[in-house]
Amino acid sequence: MTGGGDAPGLNAVIRAVVMTAQNCYGWQVVGIRQGYDGLLTPETPVVSLDPAHVQPLLTRGGTILGAVNRGNPFMHAVKYADGTVQYVDMAQNAVERLEALDINALIVAGGDGTMAIAQRLIALGARIVGVPKTIDNDLAQTDVSFGFDTAILTATEALDKLQTTAESHHRVMVMEVMGRNSGWIALKTGVAGGADVILIPEIPFDVERVCLHLMEMRTPERNHALVVVAEGAAVVGGQQQYYIKASGLMDARLGGIGYSLGNSIAERTGFDVRVLRLGHLQRGGSPTPHDRWLATRFGAAAVHLAARQQWGQMVALQGNDIVSAPMAEAVKIKRVDPSGEMVQMARDLGISFGDA
Amino acid sequence: MTGGGDAPGLNAVIRAVVMTAQNCYGWQVVGIRQGYDGLLTPETPVVSLDPAHVQPLLTRGGTILGAVNRGNPFMHAVKYADGTVQYVDMAQNAVERLEALDINALIVAGGDGTMAIAQRLIALGARIVGVPKTIDNDLAQTDVSFGFDTAILTATEALDKLQTTAESHHRVMVMEVMGRNSGWIALKTGVAGGADVILIPEIPFDVERVCLHLMEMRTPERNHALVVVAEGAAVVGGQQQYYIKASGLMDARLGGIGYSLGNSIAERTGFDVRVLRLGHLQRGGSPTPHDRWLATRFGAAAVHLAARQQWGQMVALQGNDIVSAPMAEAVKIKRVDPSGEMVQMARDLGISFGDA
């Protein structure tokens, strides 16, 4: 089962699970469609998966099992004939459905929300192991997960493209990337793409300081600039949401912080500013070799976890090693350390975080 | 000199001009920076260009000569000490500057605006030949120009990425591409990327029909959809601008028709909709081989045009041949034929243009 937003590599996990389960244990594998919701629909939710079927999945983005952002058997949305919706605890039904389907072990690939639900189902008797999925790289128990590398590649290629047109037109280009709670994508993309300013949730910024930096750095040799901003970047002494509303320019749901920031810079500096909001490009496409490799290792390791009946454990990467960790730990968020080596290195290169 | 917005391949034109001019005629080449404005600045506007210097430019996006969107010697913006700006006809000064710099022939790469100004300067005695530049593919005298192929590649790769996530989440993805007056990028990208709906300026659309199509086409096998909309797409019986304001959602300058359209679809159909506005990604990056090839042929041919003193002519591609055409003709716009083979082919595939 795959849960939550999609990430490049989910299909590679599915493929590795099927091939390993069959080759090592002779198990038959089925896929549950539409996340936890699939367990609660009257129709049969499973699709049979065999090696020949999954072989071509390695290079394919997305997930053939479908992904549902907010499925939760403890608060299952039931629609009545009169159009009203009620949220009902159907967790016990979900566990019974697993039994009825003769599923001896459930491998769930998902983020913190998916893992939290899995744990509660385990308490009700379900046999589940996990594969961590986070495109933002913000799960505490694994050094990195699949999807992150692909997102970085997409974002950096975009920044490379903005660079050439910024240079020709002496523009400030603002690129908004994913990262509601953590700035990993913004930080790595910004350094890899030669950004001048990187704004992340972990380091509140002051738009005045951003503008000051942009004006001070402008020279005849480099009279353009690149700004990378995480969607969840926060302003000094305030809230992200406050900042956006204060600028009075647009609804955050529609435009995001990138447009709002771009307008502020244009107003304050007079520079020619353009904005790109990368959005769902970052979740799409064929996974990079690194993500295929990691997703495959995770998928294979999850099968062995299940064979050892390590319910409640999930696979993880620590250093070069595949290890297992309690799902309970997965809900902890891993954030960029504002005083760590990575941020310091970026500062040493002359990159501003808008805070000084 | 390069004028107007940048396009991948401008640097390849510069390179081909320098190498051909030196190899075939022994000419010395200089580059004028910042478009027509460069001719009117007190400092020397030229940069010496030699083959060794330009050799690595083939693969580089943008233009090393800089591009200025609205330079016009007939209405040159002069800033006074008190901050006021006045527009002055300094065309004669520009022509004299060319003489003073001992420039015997000027090769200008630009779009319809740049070509129109060039013609008026020729009337004042300037010796100019042209290289057509249009990323939108909307110049009447050339089958295609450099930059278009790169824009199509970028846009189609983006659509490919949106496809995988649309499929996993059963979403409608709306992608807004360039094309204020013509739908070439939207049409070619839409067909190449497997879009379900393509909206272009040449075929006014009705948002109700778009939604109807999206609802009718949804099947268990394909319960997602891709919509490609040109920034200048027009609504039936109205104006593009009217449509956007009527939806009451956002300022068109900020968000563009894509967001506005996406909201309308979400409201009317209840589908899960996401929007991507490709924006400047389409102008950036290393040119495709095809654009390098075409830009190189154009640059070389422009030198030969200048050697034959064909002032007022520009190079063009017709079929497989490099020809020359009067700059005066370049201002005519080439639009998609709503009843031509290309649109009909797209309809035959089941693609909707929102008009029926």
Add this chain to the structure above:
Amino acid sequence: MTGGGDAPGLNAVIRAVVMTAQNCYGWQVVGIRQGYDGLLTPETPVVSLDPAHVQPLLTRGGTILGAVNRGNPFMHAVKYADGTVQYVDMAQNAVERLEALDINALIVAGGDGTMAIAQRLIALGARIVGVPKTIDNDLAQTDVSFGFDTAILTATEALDKLQTTAESHHRVMVMEVMGRNSGWIALKTGVAGGADVILIPEIPFDVERVCLHLMEMRTPERNHALVVVAEGAAVVGGQQQYYIKASGLMDARLGGIGYSLGNSIAERTGFDVRVLRLGHLQRGGSPTPHDRWLATRFGAAAVHLAARQQWGQMVALQGNDIVSAPMAEAVKIKRVDPSGEMVQMARDLGISFGDA
């Protein structure tokens, strides 16, 4: 049916045929597997193709129908129990098989060989229209076919990669590309990738002159070089095969002219030389947007040709238009014009063809 070597875009042709046939005419479409051989096997050779099935084919390289390089019903290889093979004329059987399968029109995508056989089958009563396929761009009746653009992109990206390492190590890099009878891939790739030497079948070369050029062009600013050689490049006053054997280095079937040429250059000049033979990389991968677009137009147009019962005709691109042309003409080879604008343009840039 697809015949001959594969080319990126074949699957897009299949997809367009199925969708257009169903949308415009309500036809049912089947695919014949393994080219002409499929018509002569005892088992049923056809696979049912419906729109939902072919929808994802747009981006996929290769052909789902399989390709057979040397299938020919007029000389069908029959294997006997004792291991001997005899070639038998089974063309009539092939035509009868089409009838038996209730196939009213056959659309064949293939090169000159496939077209020639199709014509002879038409003389026996078969109803066939064609889609030209040539990755080498050497069919006379169409300006270009799908696959060529993808091959050029792959080859140019490879040359870009060789360029960086050539530059760092002051090396001569030799890259061998496809093109037995024509130099289109070598010429376009060489110009687009900034090659110093381009060797093609149409312009016999002298290895001494190649070396002379490499030595003369070497300067402190550019002390490396890129050589692109078509697999069918010919030497002055001799045969390609002769040249390779004379060098005494390796079997041409294994190594190709690239290795042989590279060794000759190293021996004669003392330069550090490296060789890359691109080989089948050029036929693989997802088609470029341009190839998907062209393949789709071809597929749709072929259906309309069949609807009009234009047996013996094939679709073609002339300028911007899709036209039809007699298959008989497809066997004519289109070669690079040694004295045309394209070669002259390359010479003007300083590129050597090894002939002067």
Add this chain to the structure above:
Amino acid sequence: MTGGGDAPGLNAVIRAVVMTAQNCYGWQVVGIRQGYDGLLTPETPVVSLDPAHVQPLLTRGGTILGAVNRGNPFMHAVKYADGTVQYVDMAQNAVERLEALDINALIVAGGDGTMAIAQRLIALGARIVGVPKTIDNDLAQTDVSFGFDTAILTATEALDKLQTTAESHHRVMVMEVMGRNSGWIALKTGVAGGADVILIPEIPFDVERVCLHLMEMRTPERNHALVVVAEGAAVVGGQQQYYIKASGLMDARLGGIGYSLGNSIAERTGFDVRVLRLGHLQRGGSPTPHDRWLATRFGAAAVHLAARQQWGQMVALQGNDIVSAPMAEAVKIKRVDPSGEMVQMARDLGISFGDA
């Protein structure tokens, strides 16, 4: 100074060194060209490097300082007028040259050979810190170095392209990748690209077993195969060199093990086999975001090492951390563990290593 073969990311190291040195310490930075040889040439070997100059280097492959594969001041090749060459110990001259050039700290990016020489120069009084460079990923002290990820991306994209044509033609595709002493590139590429057979130096293979596996795995659903072989793959009970000569097909220097293996498979199985030797493609091109990120961290950290006068130390990656390690340790080779998790995971997927 950069030494040895080039690797994508070397220019990013140079850029990070210059920017960090200036921003953090106000140091002036010069580059030594042509590796150690640059220190022993009569002309001045250094080029001044300032931030504006190096800013665009981030995305560029190769090294602007040039790379020399076999420079060694302890055995410096001196050419005499009569053409003879003698190898002379000029290490002391090299150290003195550093003094004469007023170089207070030398940062050397290179592999095991470069590090070993650096250590001996330190013993003579030179002040050197190191940045590990290995595209093969075979240096013991660092988890990975820049260049490896780019090589994997290039190799996997190539395998993806071979896959589509293999599938269409039911072929066995053999791809030879780098790796003389270690199979990291082959292993990671093979798993990421869906190979059926992976042959590496650490696990001697038997060509009979390879063929057996290829014959057994062939089914109507997957009647093609992908084989990835490291250039240094060894045969059971023998030497790599022996194996190649025994096949009697070609000189290993020219063709490599890939061609030889491909011929053996074709002869023994009768399958249609094609071979691609990736060669220098793997060292070229713009570094991936990951390699730019790592190279930048290494470059910045090396400057801090020099500031702390940690002569004889090199930077390294361990887990997520940048650490320092003695150069002396860098000469140890890191090889794939034949009984480790990675190989076992590949076996579990059904991949054969030709040994069983």
